[in-house]
Amino acid sequence: MTQSPEGPVARTTQQGPVFVGNRAPRADSLADVLERVLDKGIVIVGDIQVRLLDIELLTIKLRLMIASVDRAREMGINWWEGDPFVTNLEEGEGRDGDHELQRRVEALEQRLTDRPAEEQHDRAEPDRDR
Amino acid sequence: MTGSVVHAYGVVRADLDTDREQLPDSGIGGTPVRLLPMRTIAVVVGDLDAGDFGEAAWQQHAEDPAWLEPVARGHHQVLQALAATSDVLPLRLPGIYGDDDGLTEALASEEDRLLERLLFVAGHREWGVQVFGGAMAEPGTPAPTTAQTSAATSGRDYLLRRKQAASQRDEARASRQRLLLEAHRALADVATSSVVNRPQDRALSGRSEPMLLNSAHLVARDAEQRFFEHADQVSREVLEPAGLVMEISGPWPPYNFVTPADQEPLAEEAR
Numbered sequence: 001m002t003q004s005p006e007g008p009v010a011r012t013t014q015q016g017p018v019f020v021g022n023r024a025p026r027a028d029s030l031a032d033v034l035e036r037v038l039d040k041g042i043v044i045v046g047d048i049q050v051r052l053l054d055i056e057l058l059t060i061k062l063r064l065m066i067a068s069v070d071r072a073r074e075m076g077i078n079w080w081e082g083d084p085f086v087t088n089l090e091e092g093e094g095r096d097g098d099h100e101l102q103r104r105v106e107a108l109e110q111r112l113t114d115r116p117a118e119e120q121h122d123r124a125e126p127d128r129d130r
Numbered sequence: 131m132t133g134s135v136v137h138a139y140g141v142v143r144a145d146l147d148t149d150r151e152q153l154p155d156s157g158i159g160g161t162p163v164r165l166l167p168m169r170t171i172a173v174v175v176g177d178l179d180a181g182d183f184g185e186a187a188w189q190q191h192a193e194d195p196a197w198l199e200p201v202a203r204g205h206h207q208v209l210q211a212l213a214a215t216s217d218v219l220p221l222r223l224p225g226i227y228g229d230d231d232g233l234t235e236a237l238a239s240e241e242d243r244l245l246e247r248l249l250f251v252a253g254h255r256e257w258g259v260q261v262f263g264g265a266m267a268e269p270g271t272p273a274p275t276t277a278q279t280s281a282a283t284s285g286r287d288y289l290l291r292r293k294q295a296a297s298q299r300d301e302a303r304a305s306r307q308r309l310l311l312e313a314h315r316a317l318a319d320v321a322t323s324s325v326v327n328r329p330q331d332r333a334l335s336g337r338s339e340p341m342l343l344n345s346a347h348l349v350a351r352d353a354e355q356r357f358f359e360h361a362d363q364v365s366r367e368v369l370e371p372a373g374l375v376m377e378i379s380g381p382w383p384p385y386n387f388v389t390p391a392d393q394e395p396l397a398e399e400a401r
Contacts (some may be wrong), residue, residue, distance in 0.1 A: 027229045037206055037223045048224075
């Protein structure tokens with residue numbers, strides 16, 4: 001790790017580079033990009049979004065991959081739960097968030113199953129998990 | 131060509147000066163990007179081949195990383211380029227609409243709210259902060275030698291030792307939580323707004339160390355210097371001695387701040 005001339009002090013210009021603990025910010029990882037483009041950002045619901053239920057499923061699955069609360073607790077990172085300041089940041093997705101997500105996955109999957117056959121045929125995959 | 135769909139990247143102010151604040155040359159699949167003006171806002175859109183990027187394509191390929199990655203990156207790069215010269219609110223994928231009218235209709239009732247939010251994020255950039263830890267030193271592992279000799283003596287000793295190990299582990303966890311919270315607060319203090327997201331699973335982050343903190347901060351440009359100073363300081367003085375590594379990513383368009391958080395400004399809450 002190279003020491004910057006003025007020592008390990010953070011600095012930035014308008015466009016970077018930034019050094020924190022002598023590390024430059026890392027390149028946009030696919031995980032960070034996916035988390036943002038699929039799970040953040042404004043949702044404007046048009047006709048197509050209504051029909052793309054399984055895409056909502058995808059984003060929910062992605063959110064489930066963003067560590068379940070139980071696993072987080074196992075790792076000892078439940079610190080947001082007891083702290084009102086941080087709990088507020090959680091936007092109500094704390095303890096019960098996973099149950100709510102699981103419930104939505106099930107509801108959406110049910111709706112997909114119930115869709116008329118003609119909408120199903122082009123995406124029928126025998127090994128699809130239900 | 132099987133017809134086209136309108137892909138929406140993000141929302142900018144309608145009075146965007148397109149001479150100075152240029153639109154990116156191309157978006158997803160190398161297609162041109164254009165501005166669809168409304169009353170007070172404008173949507174940055176592109177026309178994509180319906181066969182390649184339309185509804186059926188999403189249904190077929192959404193879980194195929196080889197298809198999804200270039201779409202996600204193409205979407206992100208347009209927003210990133212816009213954010214370099216102007217304020218933009220990112221739209222979530224899949225943002226495809228049948229035509230311009232379908233999109234403006236869906237957006238019409240949101241226009242005022244979006245303009246208000248654009249003004250809120252103006253002059254800010256989003257920075258991601260993640261903290262990774264090596265495997266936590268498990269204090270539960272009993273010290274050998276004397277403990278081992280006594281191990282055979284009685285079940286009561288065994289239980290006692292188990293209990294001590296468990297309480298040491300709890301203490302270690304609690305102390306790590308305090309460090310993470312201290313680090314988070316030091317950064318949130320400088321930010322206009324902050325969001326704590328769930329840590330990414332290793333399957334998503336692709337890293338061997340667990341992610342312990344996954345947060346995003348909306349920072350005014352003139353506060354960035356201070357933000358990085360705080361980050362550098364807590365990184366060196368609080369996290370590194372405990373074997374924790376802080377990584378900053380960004381600048382990002384304000385993906386995490388398109389809707390108001392429950393509490394704003396957060397810096398006030400922290401006092």
